[in-house]
Amino acid sequence: MIELSHASLSELTCPEGLACACGRRHAMPMDYLRVGAGAVRNIPDALQAMGCSRPFIVCDVNTKAAAWDLVRPVLEDTGISYTLYCFRQQRLEPDEYATGSLILAWDSNCDCVIGIGSGVINDCCKVLRHCAGVKQMIIGTAPSMDGYASNTAAMIHDHMKMSVDTDYPDAIICDIDIMKNAPLRMLQAGLGDMIAKYSAICEWRISHLVTGEYYCENIAAMIRAAVQKVSENAAGLSRRDPQAVQAVTEGLIVAGIGMSFAGVPRPAAGQEHFFSHMWDMFDLNRGLPCDLHGIHVGVGTLLTLRMYDILRHTTPSREKAKAFIASFDDTQWQCMIRRIYGPAADEVIEKEHVQYHKNDPVTHKHRLDIILAHWQDILRIMDEELPSLQELEALMQHTGMPMTPGELGFNHRDVQDALVGSRDNRNKYLLSSLFWDLGLLYTTELD
Ligand SMILES: [Zn+2]
Ligand SMILES: [Zn+2]
Numbered sequence: 001m002i003e004l005s006h007a008s009l010s011e012l013t014c015p016e017g018l019a020c021a022c023g024r025r026h027a028m029p030m031d032y033l034r035v036g037a038g039a040v041r042n043i044p045d046a047l048q049a050m051g052c053s054r055p056f057i058v059c060d061v062n063t064k065a066a067a068w069d070l071v072r073p074v075l076e077d078t079g080i081s082y083t084l085y086c087f088r089q090q091r092l093e094p095d096e097y098a099t100g101s102l103i104l105a106w107d108s109n110c111d112c113v114i115g116i117g118s119g120v121i122n123d124c125c126k127v128l129r130h131c132a133g134v135k136q137m138i139i140g141t142a143p144s145m146d147g148y149a150s151n152t153a154a155m156i157h158d159h160m161k162m163s164v165d166t167d168y169p170d171a172i173i174c175d176i177d178i179m180k181n182a183p184l185r186m187l188q189a190g191l192g193d194m195i196a197k198y199s200a201i202c203e204w205r206i207s208h209l210v211t212g213e214y215y216c217e218n219i220a221a222m223i224r225a226a227v228q229k230v231s232e233n234a235a236g237l238s239r240r241d242p243q244a245v246q247a248v249t250e251g252l253i254v255a256g257i258g259m260s261f262a263g264v265p266r267p268a269a270g271q272e273h274f275f276s277h278m279w280d281m282f283d284l285n286r287g288l289p290c291d292l293h294g295i296h297v298g299v300g301t302l303l304t305l306r307m308y309d310i311l312r313h314t315t316p317s318r319e320k321a322k323a324f325i326a327s328f329d330d331t332q333w334q335c336m337i338r339r340i341y342g343p344a345a346d347e348v349i350e351k352e353h354v355q356y357h358k359n360d361p362v363t364h365k366h367r368l369d370i371i372l373a374h375w376q377d378i379l380r381i382m383d384e385e386l387p388s389l390q391e392l393e394a395l396m397q398h399t400g401m402p403m404t405p406g407e408l409g410f411n412h413r414d415v416q417d418a419l420v421g422s423r424d425n426r427n428k429y430l431l432s433s434l435f436w437d438l439g440l441l442y443t444t445e446l447d
Contacts, residue, residue: 004222004261009033009250012222012257022216026261028149031135032171035249037242039175040070040139044078046171047112050135053080056110058102058125060087063117066141067178071116082114083107091289094120095156102128110134115169118142118186119293123153126166137171142182143190143249145293146268148172149256154293160344161280168260172253180245185292187237188401190248192298194230195392196272197223197255199304199431202385203270206378207429210370210437216262223258223267226251231387231395238399271307271422271431275300278340278418278425279410285342291408298401299408303415303446305389307431308382316375316438318368324439325364333359340421348424356427367437378434405447415446 002011002018004026010033012018017027032046047053059068064086075082085105092098102124112135115125122138129136140148147154151168154161201220208215230251236244258267265273276296283290290296338345357363371378396403405415420441423432435441 004218005225007222009035009253012254020216020218022214022218024216026219028168028257028260030149030168030170030172032137032173033253034172035174035176035246035253037176039173040067040074040178042173043071043074043137043139044080046137046173047080050112050137050170052112052135054110055080055082055112055114055137056107057082057084057114057116058087058121058128059084059116060092060121061090063121063141066181067116067139067175070175070178071139083110092120093156094123094154098124099127099155103131106132112136114139116141118182119145119147119154122147122169123155126153126169127155127164130166135170136167137173138169140172140174140249141178142186143174143179143245143252144182144186145189145193146252146255146259148174149253150259156284159284161277161284168256174249174253176242176246176249179249180240180242184238184400185295187240187245187248188298188399189292189294190252191230191234191237191294191396191399192296192301192401193294194227194248194251194255195395196270196297196301197227197268198386198392199272199301199308200266200268200270202308202381203431204266205381205385206431206434207266209374209377209381210367210434211429213266213429214262214264215266219258219261219267222254226254234395235398270304272297272300272304274422274425274430274432275303275418278421279408279414281341281344282410282414282417288409295402296408298396299403299405302389302392302396302403303405303419304431305386305392306446307435307444308386309389310440310444311434312379312382314438314440316372318372321368321437321439325361328359330359336420337424340417341424351427352424358423358427358433364437371434371437412447419444419446
């Protein structure tokens, strides 16, 4: 039995996988994974490990400027022939236009895809490799989000955000000489997506307690160790200190591995991510471009810590919770969902009525009984997992990253709508679900 928190990246991605105390075998076999200064020199080794020889290389104007001068000599010196496709847009969206362009440009003489970029390029390449049925490598250009090693692609289809199931890349190369020169906002976004793991792990444990969903302490410990390393090095991030950039990059990859191991996003995403999902939807509905995922998530993490602070000062009351559920009105709830979700409301309402039944008084009573019986355990989990709001604010302030919804263009109403609408986004037990069960959600004000 191996402790995942002590395993190296290559041990975590070994072909045979790792037996775990949770009863599962965690496996994420990868052909090649290298993080470090000068790592792009290993592209030929990575291609060999993948069993591929002629890559279709995808980049955009920004990622080409960031990495091509280092990548091209490696390919040409070793005689690797390739086809290059460069998106011309300054701001590329991961939508049907981008993926359609790649499919039209695809060169069938190639036997693999190499993406040069971060979230958007990687996600578009995941979709392309899926369609073309070939292997994929990603050469990272910014430590901005935890999707490098994940097996989903965050796409936009018909102006709606959606998550597409794909494979994770067969090879990942993150050259710190490239990553450290990423735009500062992308470095800040990577930190935002990592500090989210504090509240994600806390919520995973609480949900395990309340709903009995699967939880693996070994995966949680692996994520905690990665966040710890990022926090210790965070001060160096705005100076582009290579050690800080390496810690964030490795942390983001470990988070992606954690999600694959668990088979759900729980180890890496909780309530703080749902502020981001809701704000992305508001921006799309308003025809505005979405901000970087990790920037939203960083602000969402501070709001989530404030929610936990509210809980610390709350004495849960069965009477209050019972009065809330007795007065709950489905028609009023539908009106609220229509106002908050706009064009997506029909689907949300139908899913609740046909599939989820979160609002059912019987399931509510069951959860409430557990919450009240285990209130001290919930408080203990919070104490064990969460840093103080002040600690986290100090960490973020150091990098100069946005810390309030106002800095992202969201007003008080947007924060409240994201808060009350978050539990209806999916069938997932969030911190806002706990607030709802206690009869607190619709009366909580966050700023
Ligand atoms: Zn496990
Ligand atoms: Zn994330």
